[in-house]
Amino acid sequence: MSEALRMSIEENPTEERDSSRGAARGEDAGFLWDFWYPAARSSEIRGRGLAKAMLLEVPLVLGRTDEGASFAMRDSCPHRGIPLSYGRFDGTNVECSYHGWKFDGSSGQCVEIPSLTSQDKLKVERIFAGHYPCEEHDGYIWVYMSSPGSRLMETVPRAPKLATFSERYKSTHLACDLPSHVDQGIIGLMDPAHGPFVHQSWFWRSKKSIHEKAKQFEPIPFGFRMSTHSPSTNSAPYQLLKKMTGAPVTTTIDFILPNMRTEEIRSGKLWFSSLTTVTPVRRDLSRIDFVAAWNVPLPVVVFRTFAKTFLKQDQETMIKQAEGLKHNPRLMLIDDADRPAKWYFALKANLTEARRTDGEMVHPMDGPVTLRWRS
Numbered sequence: 001m002s003e004a005l006r007m008s009i010e011e012n013p014t015e016e017r018d019s020s021r022g023a024a025r026g027e028d029a030g031f032l033w034d035f036w037y038p039a040a041r042s043s044e045i046r047g048r049g050l051a052k053a054m055l056l057e058v059p060l061v062l063g064r065t066d067e068g069a070s071f072a073m074r075d076s077c078p079h080r081g082i083p084l085s086y087g088r089f090d091g092t093n094v095e096c097s098y099h100g101w102k103f104d105g106s107s108g109q110c111v112e113i114p115s116l117t118s119q120d121k122l123k124v125e126r127i128f129a130g131h132y133p134c135e136e137h138d139g140y141i142w143v144y145m146s147s148p149g150s151r152l153m154e155t156v157p158r159a160p161k162l163a164t165f166s167e168r169y170k171s172t173h174l175a176c177d178l179p180s181h182v183d184q185g186i187i188g189l190m191d192p193a194h195g196p197f198v199h200q201s202w203f204w205r206s207k208k209s210i211h212e213k214a215k216q217f218e219p220i221p222f223g224f225r226m227s228t229h230s231p232s233t234n235s236a237p238y239q240l241l242k243k244m245t246g247a248p249v250t251t252t253i254d255f256i257l258p259n260m261r262t263e264e265i266r267s268g269k270l271w272f273s274s275l276t277t278v279t280p281v282r283r284d285l286s287r288i289d290f291v292a293a294w295n296v297p298l299p300v301v302v303f304r305t306f307a308k309t310f311l312k313q314d315q316e317t318m319i320k321q322a323e324g325l326k327h328n329p330r331l332m333l334i335d336d337a338d339r340p341a342k343w344y345f346a347l348k349a350n351l352t353e354a355r356r357t358d359g360e361m362v363h364p365m366d367g368p369v370t371l372r373w374r375s
């Protein structure tokens, strides 16, 4: 599998200070806890090496035991706070670099404090490093970010998985950083109206190809679906697919809280599937992770070239937008082109309210609805 593309973004030191000040004051950063997020690519953990990551402003240390189970701990020793990632990992335990306390990677439980004498009564096994459920698939280390200070739910759901529809397929990953709050990244991801302006290209579409569209959406648990339909006929790749199979092309796009867009394109036996997440790293930094799989006869390098172009266009736009957002402008959400963004904010608010009151989550849509826009 080819290497992930990382497009680095220059960080603004002033913003960095501001963001940590907000964090110190305990201001709500608008993150959704108690969900799975991709923390790193699987390839970032090699052998007994430890990898660093950050999710929702929580520093993490990631590793993989000799048995092959990946794990995630808070990158902070419970003794004096030095990052555990400076320590050593022997395949089972992480040893802190400061006083050598050892923690079991799979549970975070302290197993040894070298300074203790036989007289000491301290119950070592009652000490835990911060520890998070971890799963590894689709080439990602997924970490379940349980809310700070809460007890972990008895049953944690399984981490999201990319849908695939045959034994053999090709796949690839891409990633890029966005200098913005996760909300801006997500509404950008679900935004239907920027295509003709941001993604102009000979192989996709031009400003001139803009035309009116009507798409049906329906509510699904924690999100909404652009109901299965035949995609835009003005896009060359779809026309080609139809020619190859002779069967109609259908596509289904879902958005699911906290941050996930999935897309399935099917035509006869051929399929393409993708999973895109926008993950909050800090309140002023997010990351788009994109993994796709397909059995259509499309070489990985060709697909990557196109996908990179798309992602880069989105990233460049978000960098420009972040420049404007620094000055706290008033923003607008219009009908119908911004309705998916409104649903996202409503889903998020309703989930937060349901959790606060321990009640049922109210879905912002009461049934299927047709949205119309030009793009």
Ligand code: FES
Residues within 6 Å of the ligand: 077, 078, 079, 080, 081, 082, 096, 097, 098, 099, 100, 101
């Ligand atoms: S700070 Fe980690 S063992 Fe003391």
Ligand SMILES: [Fe+2]
Residues within 6 Å of the ligand: 188, 194, 198, 199, 314
């Ligand atoms: Fe885009």
